[in-house]
Amino acid sequence: MSNSNPVTPILQLKDVKIAYGGIQAVKGIDLELYRGELVCLIGANGAGKTTTLNALAGTLGLAGGELIYDGEAISTMPAHKRLRRGIALVPEGRGIFTRLTVEENLRMGAYIRNDSAAIEEDLEKVYTMLPRVKERLQQVAGTLSGGEQQMVAIGRALLSRPRLLLLDEPSMGLAPLVVEKIFEVVQTVKDEGVTILLVEQNANLALEFAQRGYVMDSGKISITGSGEELLANPAVRAAYLGEAA
Amino acid sequence: MDTLLQQLLNGLVVGSVYALVALGYTMVYGILGLINFAHGEVLMVGALTALTVITTLMGVSPDMPPLLLLGIGLLAAMVVCMIVAFLMERLAYRKLRNAPRLAPLITAIGVSFLLQTLAMIVWGRNYHTFPQLISTTPMQPIEGVYINPIQITTIVASAIIMVGLVLLVTRTKLGRAMRATAENHRVASLMGVDVNKIISLTFVLGAALAAVAGVLFASNYGIAHYAMGFMPGLKAFTAAVLGGIGNLGGAMLGGIVLGLVEAVGAGYIEHLTFGFLNSSYQDIFAFVILGIVLIFRPTGLLGERVSDRA
Numbered sequence A: 001m002s003n004s005n006p007v008t009p010i011l012q013l014k015d016v017k018i019a020y021g022g023i024q025a026v027k028g029i030d031l032e033l034y035r036g037e038l039v040c041l042i043g044a045n046g047a048g049k050t051t052t053l054n055a056l057a058g059t060l061g062l063a064g065g066e067l068i069y070d071g072e073a074i075s076t077m078p079a080h081k082r083l084r085r086g087i088a089l090v091p092e093g094r095g096i097f098t099r100l101t102v103e104e105n106l107r108m109g110a111y112i113r114n115d116s117a118a119i120e121e122d123l124e125k126v127y128t129m130l131p132r133v134k135e136r137l138q139q140v141a142g143t144l145s146g147g148e149q150q151m152v153a154i155g156r157a158l159l160s161r162p163r164l165l166l167l168d169e170p171s172m173g174l175a176p177l178v179v180e181k182i183f184e185v186v187q188t189v190k191d192e193g194v195t196i197l198l199v200e201q202n203a204n205l206a207l208e209f210a211q212r213g214y215v216m217d218s219g220k221i222s223i224t225g226s227g228e229e230l231l232a233n234p235a236v237r238a239a240y241l242g243e244a245a
Numbered sequence B: 001m002d003t004l005l006q007q008l009l010n011g012l013v014v015g016s017v018y019a020l021v022a023l024g025y026t027m028v029y030g031i032l033g034l035i036n037f038a039h040g041e042v043l044m045v046g047a048l049t050a051l052t053v054i055t056t057l058m059g060v061s062p063d064m065p066p067l068l069l070l071g072i073g074l075l076a077a078m079v080v081c082m083i084v085a086f087l088m089e090r091l092a093y094r095k096l097r098n099a100p101r102l103a104p105l106i107t108a109i110g111v112s113f114l115l116q117t118l119a120m121i122v123w124g125r126n127y128h129t130f131p132q133l134i135s136t137t138p139m140q141p142i143e144g145v146y147i148n149p150i151q152i153t154t155i156v157a158s159a160i161i162m163v164g165l166v167l168l169v170t171r172t173k174l175g176r177a178m179r180a181t182a183e184n185h186r187v188a189s190l191m192g193v194d195v196n197k198i199i200s201l202t203f204v205l206g207a208a209l210a211a212v213a214g215v216l217f218a219s220n221y222g223i224a225h226y227a228m229g230f231m232p233g234l235k236a237f238t239a240a241v242l243g244g245i246g247n248l249g250g251a252m253l254g255g256i257v258l259g260l261v262e263a264v265g266a267g268y269i270e271h272l273t274f275g276f277l278n279s280s281y282q283d284i285f286a287f288v289i290l291g292i293v294l295i296f297r298p299t300g301l302l303g304e305r306v307s308d309r310a
């Protein structure tokens, strides 16, 4: 799709390097996302996936390279401004405000908005998408189960009305049924036209959903291709899908 | 019995002032994990600013009504204190946000000395008479129990401000963002919250309360000077820890409890020690109480945990 598409990418990473202190965790990666795509980023633990997403959301700075979003260099833009441009991150470990209620968590997602009527509508939409959340609105969010917290984290990100949604291992530590539910929600969001970059350990599931994928290995992109190509790639199967090569 | 009632009433007045100041300590701690030891000095800056403004105005237009004078003095005190606190955070603490905990703590003590010294240069070393624009003539609502209008004002004004603050923090979008930031700066920024602004705002809000506390304090005692912030600052810090630092309700409760214990203790200390100590040793109570609470309940009266980001 991207090859034949003359449209410029919504997001472009050019030789992006990210370091913790002196140690480079991401060693120069290139990546493009086109409007409306669902792209996944897979790779072993410690490959640098979370680091990459945090740098995209703006909570980590770059050690080199460039981020272009919507034609604009955003490499030094702080996180709170990137959200206003439409980049939302559901962070690894969910980042729920455990002492706030579920409803307060969701409303935090709409912090940048002032269109109160539309916010209420969007809240209702989130409730219908996540019915289990609605029964627990006044509960302190720290008391929710992991799956419910993940739902709240995703719902909260959606309330900012993102154009680019970054998801960091939304299935981590959750039961298969819950994971399925979460992927249903991701699919719905994608169908609404939101561009999604999905980081997953659950590579099988992610690649089935995604149009394209990138494989990250020790801070570099090692393989890239369509979902089917990656699923069929013996090296990918061996490394991430638990098969002997 | 009447003495006890009288002591409780006096305690409530002082406790209200402690509570106002304790809120500033606890809000800053909640959001930064920082004990801002310079917060007591903000009270002093507030009192002395109000003093200067009020005496100047009295000189310029002697017929100005006392309440208007006090109002203008208070407003000026709040503005100056808010600026001082804003600069304090911006210039001294912000760069140390990720430094080891001892660094900002020592800096806070340094800022405290700096403010005291600056105040000494501006206002001199002398005690100033603070104009008592609200009457201090005692009334006797109950036989043998005295209360004066400035005491009533202190209790009522503090209560209104505290209710306002609680409503702000628990009911508004801004308050929600403050609580979210207190819990997790990074995730708050992912929600579009400008964390630096929220932190500045927290300092500024705390300073406004301290300014009110300073003006009330000086109005009650009729005195202001450059070192007047130290003791109430220390007591308010004690109150914040007593109530559970980081917890708004705790700061208010801690302030009131401390004021009550101190006042009642002062009334009975001579009996308790068989005449060995007199009421000028009342400061002992604050710290004895603090010691006892920290031994049996290290998180304070209402605190659940000391900090999530320790």
Ligand SMILES: Nc1ncnc2c1ncn2[C@@H]1O[C@H](COP(=O)(O)OP(=O)(O)O)[C@@H](O)[C@H]1O
Binding pocket: A020, A025, A043, A044, A045, A046, A047, A048, A049, A050, A051, A052
């Ligand atoms: N806060 C941090 N400080 C220092 N090193 C880190 C930090 N976070 C991650 N790393 C290191 O960066 C590398 C990439 O980590 P991460 O991006 O979390 O990988 P992934 O999400 O792919 O599992 C790892 O070697 C990890 O140890």
Ligand SMILES: [Mg+2]
Binding pocket: A049, A050, A051, A092, A169
């Ligand atoms: Mg990760």
